[in-house]
Amino acid sequence: MDKEAITKIRNDFPILKQKINGNRLAYLDNAATMQMPVPILHKINSFYQTSYANVHRSVDTLGFNATKQYEEARGKVASFINAADANEIIFTSGCTDSLNLVAATYGEQNIHEQDEIVLTIMEHHSNLLPWQQLAKRKGAILKYIDLTESQTLDLDDVKKKITAKTKIVAIAHASNILGMMNPIEEVIKIAHQVEAVVVVDGAQAVSHFPIDVQKLDADFYAFSGHKMLAPTGIGVLYGKKNLLNQMPPYRFGGEMIGNVTKYNATWADLPQKFEAGTPNIIGAIGLGYAIDYLHEIGMNRIQTYENELSKYLMQKIEKLDFVAIYGPKENHTGVFSFNLKNIHPHDVATALDMQGIEVRAGHHCAQPLMRRLGVESTVRASLSFYNNKEDIDQLIAGISETEEFFNGTK
């Protein structure tokens, strides 16, 4: 994308034009949440003003049209990740909810004592705790795939940890800390050889590169709307139809039933079986708008541009000898975790904030990974397609100023 195209995109995000603590804003916390562009806000506003009604209930015109838009959004999600069937798309409240759904239904049904659940050491707590707690309930065994020396996923360890006893493999598509994509196609192949089911956490992947769940052969794929321009409170669980069909419901209530008598009930077909209660209607429809917006730019173009930005950031940050960068140096995604020598990440984040640079500091909901890396926390700067080289230059200058402030003048 050329400068003109980026400027046009940035004009859709007025928040980027405001000053933070007297300085130009460099919003580099996209791995936490992405900003919402004005065209999506307008469409959401317009939906509320002209089309709002509950879905899948009333036979009136508004209800019918709202239902139509809600289901169209499901169709957009299906084609966005290339699912074979829109009924394989379950709307949830977020990626965390999606992953908990799988653990509470498929996991509860299929995991028994001594079965093995294999995770990676880099999993976000939301793709770790549901499995850890399931394993505790069932007396199952948790195993963690380790990192290589260059802090990528260790494929040899994948082959060691996945055994005939493995029933579930849970893995992030892209790390929220280490700035890399995992070779999940290979992991899925290995898992399928022993008939294990693979649950992919796609939270850090969805707005950054094209996803094809059929090509990956993922059994489950979970992600959140708010990390791809949609509102918070909407998420997606993709599941293969044969798996979703044999799973018990997650929650009970309205709209998820077939027939209810005093002492028994049957369940609705997919996807309603997993969508009890009034869903997040505007969330789902907003997610559809977000997908339209992303398609307009083009996922391949986004990927190419973000790669270019990531390379630029890596070249600059690598030159700072007082900065330790975590994760591999090659094929970096837009997520950069780092620390400054002898300065606590929270002090760094405050100093950057004073310079208008919004980053995250902390353990990023991955405490086992932090321990594996031998740190308590890190600073994390994360890019999206509306960032530009100026943002990166500002970050690099800000890091140098911070170093000077704490270590240079003391």
Add this chain to the structure above:
Amino acid sequence: MGLNNLRTLYQALVLDHASHPRNKKEMKEATAMQTVHNPSCGDTVNIFVKVQNEKIVDVSFTGSGCTISQASASMLTQSVKDKSVSEALEMTKIFSDLAIGKEHTSDEIEKLGDAAVLTQVMQFPARIKCATISWWALEQALLKKG
């Protein structure tokens, strides 16, 4: 750049306490100990107190975290040593109150001793918790029946 603002948070005294923490050690003969975590960043402060006849005869801390959390714990130990339990509890209340935006007179804030410097953290809402967790730990330790 806006780093001049940072001086109000990271004053020389604060930086000095962070790089040379006072009373940073485990206390075997403590009458009470309390750990407080800041789950958002992983900071941990363990406060040890030795209370005799309702008086804090010794106080120390261990743990790890950012400049603010470590400096705050260090300053706290100096400020509350040799204070009565009720005086120290009053100090924890003043600090916690300031953290949630309640006002106190400058006379009351002076009771905090050197630790009063850290009330400047209230200008940096995102960092208030860093400074406050050690005071919470102290309060809980003092309220333990031992």
